[in-house]
Ligand code: NA
């Protein structure tokens with residue numbers, strides 16, 4: 001029965017049925033296989049129940065914040081500042097790309113959204129200065145990994161909701177891994193810059209750097225307000241997302257005066273569409289996970305995992321491989337919802353901190369987004385910059401390797417993820 | 426005659442997608458306003474408004490289902506296009522029709538069981554926890570959006586049959602109407 | 603699923619082989635689950651092992667409303683659901699959220715046996731209510747200072763379970779009732795999104811909320827029942843013999859539950875003090891009673907079940923005002 005189920009799932013996935021429906025249709029197929037046909041009657045209840053979670057409210061609000069920032073000219077000012085700051089090094093624009101992605105990541109929660117945004121802006125700019133397009137696209141795709149790692153992060157929100165751990169703690173825990181990954185990419189670029197003789201800019205005057213800083217300052221303040229708002233008890237994570245939207249609106253509309261009332265319908269519509277892509281998958285993943293629970297698949301799988309090894313390091317290694325494989329084919333959000341109930345209890349049994357496990361899982365699944373042969377972020381980037389997928393796949397490999405090294409550090413040095421949250425608690 | 430019906434149907438589809446878009450926009454705006462209100466009342470005025478989260482969560486359900494319906498309409502859903510990218514011509518059309526047919530059938534199933542669910546006592550006779558809103562009001566969106574999804578996927582099938590191009594790009598570059 | 607032995611057609615006698623899909627929201631260490639284990643053991647003994655339980659704890663099959671719906675359609679056979687939260691399906695269950703009608707667990711368990719308490723189950727569609735487990739009386743835990751009078755609660759953001767009567771009570775009492783999702787409660791309490799929580803000792807000690815708030819006021823303003831519910835069709839399928847077996851076993855499980863809950867409250871109070879907590883009492887409860895009276899009147903007028911329930915509970919607890 002389970003084999004038939006896996007076969008149906010795989011076939012639907014391969015023929016290109018939207019992931020949400022792959023989950024939904026396999027669920028229905030599975031129900032027909034069991035004698036519990038009354039489960040069909042609960043599908044609407046579970047689908048709507050799965051979305052009605054307070055933590056998930058942060059998703060439309062952070063997406064909205066991202067849309068408002070983009071329209072309000074906040075993104076361009078962040079790029080300008082990053083350029084003035086690090087543009088004069090050899091390979092300057094490559095660093096600018098990473099640094100801007102880091103700034104953006106502190107406001108945007110998803111790698112896909114970030115790639116779509118940055119591929120349009122950064123890649124042409126780098127090309128103009130003589131970087132090759134393939135490298136620029138690969139770098140942009142890889143840097144977008146920071147989106148779900150540096151808080152806020154939709155993946156962290158969904159993990160927090162599913163694992164019933166504090167979303168605030170997840171956010172705090174993601175800060176050091178995000179910085180670690182940024183450093184990793186910077187080191188990689190510095191090697192490549194010398195080897196490939198990347199172009200550089202003239203150094204800007206200090207006054208200009210200061211000016212760019214002050215122009216970008218209101219935008220840079222958004223992430224700090226989010227983090228300190230959560231830390232001080234001013235906001236719940238969900239409210240912090242509303243605050244980010246509000247600030248983006250005030251800064252883009254009132255201060256930079258680029259955001260207009262007439263932009264709002266389009267912004268709201270984009271927000272709804274992007275939100276639903278995520279939450280509809282969550283709704284379908286909920287019924288998928290629920291039917292598996294009914295058949296007690298999670299228990300059997302975790303018993304199997306435990307029987308494989310009693311060594312925590314081996315267990316983590318198995319998880320890393322598993323997440324990487326899963327991340328290659330299944331959307332991260334859906335994967336979190338399906339995998340957490342199965343693996344988290346096992347991980348806790350091994351003495352792994354749920355926050356650390358969540359961050360490992362999220363980063364791991366995110367790396368899947370840029371890992372060939374299949375990777376949503378790579379698809380998005382290649383469709384925007386028109387670099388052939390196969391070529392892009394080749395260029396992105398060094399970045400994937402660096403990301404994997406960072407992941408191993410995060411997995412085997414718990415302090416990287418647990419130290420900051422423990423300071424706060 | 427057939428042409429006539431087709432024109433009427435296309436106008437209907439256009440009107441429906443416009444209506445769904447407007448509801449989605451309003452819901453997003455409302456979620457933002459409600460959440461900011463919740464914060465202001467709780468943190469600044471120190472007298473939390475009860476039920477703000479409940480309303481926001483119902484709006485999220487609406488956005489999810491109606492947004493997904495638009496996603497079907499605009500062929501803008503996350504999918505694995507590895508195989509599809511290597512197909513073209515007639516076989517691609519056939520595959521697209523099969524995919525839309527699967528979505529159509531799932532929507533019908535959702536419509537059927539969603540209606541049964543809506544009319545069952547667990548919804549029809551229940552009210553929300555904080556505001557005591559009758560639950561059928563927020564949840565009627567489930568069968569309604571399943572119906573909309575069915576219509577949109579049917580429209581996609583018709584489009585395919587008429588051999589129009591339907592871009593199914595992975596990047597979410599859906600053709601907008 | 604629930605009815606495995608199709609050959610035994612008779613409903614009047616005999617014991618069928620049955621496996622109960624049993625779901626609830628609490629972890630396996632919780633008293634409700636422990637009480638279910640007693641039920642399982644008792645029925646297993648009485649049926650020579652023909653009845654077995656499969657557990658789906660901690661909301662594996664969904665939240666309260668999701669489980670309720672599944673119980674109605676029969677994919678879940680047996681469930682312990684939060685009594686107070688059933689009021690979204692039947693107003694009558696707001697009865698259990700009435701403040702200050704029971705003094706302690708003795709009162710609560712006695713009340714749970716009454717016709718008035720069992721009458722509430724009549725108002726539920728497609729499910730058969732068989733009885734009540736308890737998790738503990740409700741109290742107040744605060745972080746900024748002891749709560750020794752109603753004045754100490756004025757304007758204090760207080761975490762509640764979202765329910766109209768609970769909200770009304772705390773609003774009327776002058777606190778700022780704030781619903782916070784359980785997963786965020788620890789951090790919300792810590793960072794001051796809420797400064798006090800309305801809670802039972804079990805939840806408080808198991809989630810270490812006493813690490814944050816060290817001022818505990820045993821208010822006993824409310825009790826927190828779990829309703830033991832069966833799918834109605836399943837219950838109607840039971841033979842008389844089976845019904846008796848279930849009822850007897852449940853009686854024993856409830857007795858065990860009572861013992862556990864009362865013992866647990868004592869132990870947790872002790873633990874709380876040993877871990878450095880301060881217990882303070884409210885000398886003058888009259889202002890609370892006044893507020894409670896208002897709520898009783900309000901909800902009693904709305905619904906006869908609630909009025910009967912309040913009257914009976916006050917009779918049992920001999921609440922003299
Ligand atoms: Na982010």
Ligand code: NA
Pocket residue numbers: 327328329367368369370371372373374375376
């Ligand atoms: Na991948």
